[in-house]
Amino acid sequence: MRRIIVAAAVLALLALTSAGSALSSNVTVYITRTGSCYHTAQCSCLHSSAIPLTLTDAIERGYRPCKLCKPPALDEPVGAATAPTETIEVSVVRVIDGDTIKVLYTGKPESVRLIGIDTPEITRGKNEPFGAQAGAFLEALLADRMVLIEFDVGQRDRYGRLLAYVWAQGDGDPAPILVNAQLARWGYAQLLTIPPNVKYVERLRKAVGAARLARLNLWRDIL
Numbered sequence: 001m002r003r004i005i006v007a008a009a010v011l012a013l014l015a016l017t018s019a020g021s022a023l024s025s026n027v028t029v030y031i032t033r034t035g036s037c038y039h040t041a042q043c044s045c046l047h048s049s050a051i052p053l054t055l056t057d058a059i060e061r062g063y064r065p066c067k068l069c070k071p072p073a074l075d076e077p078v079g080a081a082t083a084p085t086e087t088i089e090v091s092v093v094r095v096i097d098g099d100t101i102k103v104l105y106t107g108k109p110e111s112v113r114l115i116g117i118d119t120p121e122i123t124r125g126k127n128e129p130f131g132a133q134a135g136a137f138l139e140a141l142l143a144d145r146m147v148l149i150e151f152d153v154g155q156r157d158r159y160g161r162l163l164a165y166v167w168a169q170g171d172g173d174p175a176p177i178l179v180n181a182q183l184a185r186w187g188y189a190q191l192l193t194i195p196p197n198v199k200y201v202e203r204l205r206k207a208v209g210a211a212r213l214a215r216l217n218l219w220r221d222i223l
């Protein structure tokens with residue numbers, strides 16, 4: 001019985017991943033011979049080399065979005081049509097780590113912990129693998145995009161931080177990006193579910209599953 005359940009789960013994940021790839025596979029981005037980012041065709045970073053490849057390939061090979069040219073964001077594997085219901089626009093003061101940002105909220109600087117995910121620690125003297133990359137990835141995602149936060153049931157944690165889904169919308173983006181899910185989809189975050197804040201738990205779980213199957217970043221060495 002257990003074997004049947006496992007097989008069904010694997011099939012479901014495979015279906016999910018191929019759906020995700022189909023969404024992104026037609027988008028062409030460019031990499032350089034030496035850099036670690038991918039770019040739009042017009043980016044000034046491409047002055048010496050410009051190697052075209054699909055967005056999906058770029059991501060699976062570990063390239064990150066360029067901060068300057070804001071290349072297309074990865075389509076999420078499922079639920080991409082789900083838009084946020086009630087959001088508040090904030091300005092980002094700085095990115096603290098992969099799952100925490102400082103924003104101006106009702107005129108005051110406040111820490112916002114992204115709901116549903118956990119990225120490797122790089123604060124308080126820790127330097128866990130992929131922590132710095134998760135922070136850099138988050139910075140690149142938020143750069144020059146309008147940043148919106150959406151609350152779930154519980155608005156603050158026991159440290160007084162705001163708990164939120166972060167949405168980012170740029171000029172070239174077809175829809176706002178659920179940043180929490182992007183971090184998971186790129187293999188920078190594990191799932192961390194703390195009820196009652198579970199509004200997007202299935203979407204986040206699927207994003208983590210797709211990253212694991214593609215062995216991105218945190219999942220690079222799993223068997």
Ligand SMILES: [Zn+2]
Pocket residue numbers: 038039040043044045066067068069070
């Ligand atoms: Zn670029």
